[in-house]
Amino acid sequence: MNVTFETKHGNRGGKDEWLTPPEIIKALGEFDLDPCSPINRPWDTAKKHYNIFDNGLEQPWTGRVWCNPPYGKETGLWLKRCAEYGNAIALTFARTETKMFFSCVWDKATAVFFIKGRLKFHHVSGEQGTSAGSPSVLIAYGKENAIKLKNSEISGMFLWVNGI
Ligand SMILES: C[S@@+](CC[C@H](N)C(=O)[O-])C[C@H]1O[C@@H](n2cnc3c(N)ncnc32)[C@H](O)[C@@H]1O
Numbered sequence: 230m231n232v233t234f235e236t237k238h239g240n241r242g243g244k245d246e247w248l249t250p251p252e253i254i255k256a257l258g259e260f261d262l263d264p265c266s267p268i269n270r271p272w273d274t275a276k277k278h279y280n281i282f283d284n285g286l287e288q289p290w291t292g293r294v295w296c297n298p299p300y301g302k303e304t305g306l307w308l309k310r311c312a313e314y315g316n317a318i319a320l321t322f323a324r325t326e327t328k329m330f331f332s333c334v335w336d337k338a339t340a341v342f343f344i345k346g347r348l349k350f351h352h353v354s355g356e357q358g359t360s361a362g363s364p365s366v367l368i369a370y371g372k373e374n375a376i377k378l379k380n381s382e383i384s385g386m387f388l389w390v391n392g393i
Pocket residue numbers: 242245246247248249263264265266267268274279280281282283284285286296297298299300
């Protein structure tokens with residue numbers, strides 16, 4: 230059974246609708262595609278967006294991709310696609326010990342950037358929530374994206390992984 234629901238913030242599907250603080254995306258430069266975007270977004274995150282009705286995983290990806298994927302088991306599918314695609318920055322929780330993190334990040338990413346403190350994600354209404362329950366990491370696939378992370382003004386720790 231496929232259940233969707235609306236929260237008081239207008240979130241459809243509930244737990245997946247945690248939007249990236251816009252200053253994080255802005256600090257990383259312009260993106261061509263966000264393949265996993267809300268149906269009704271409060272702001273653009275890229276030049277082109279796919280939502281759950283498009284199923285961004287089944288669509289062609291072009292240009293530089295921004296990917297803050299849906300949470301849960303699905304996250305690995307999105308990071309796998311980012312790794313295969315090779316021109317993306319992804320944002321996810323820093324669950325560094327998981328199988329998914331080993332196969333899609335430690336084995337495949339060009340670089341990672343551990344964000345200092347905890348992010349406050351936004352609701353689809355645009356309203357900012359409280360601090361997330363876990364730390365977050367930005368993951369670069371491709372050298373240009375790694376350099377963007379390295380030179381960003383976001384507070385945190387940059388590490389080359391499979392880069393130079
Ligand atoms: C964690 S939110 C991030 C939203 C946005 N990318 C951002 O960075 O602010 C994940 C988004 O993926 C969307 N989503 C879930 N499944 C999807 C699918 N199969 N295809 C495209 N988008 C999907 C959800 O509706 C949600 O808006």
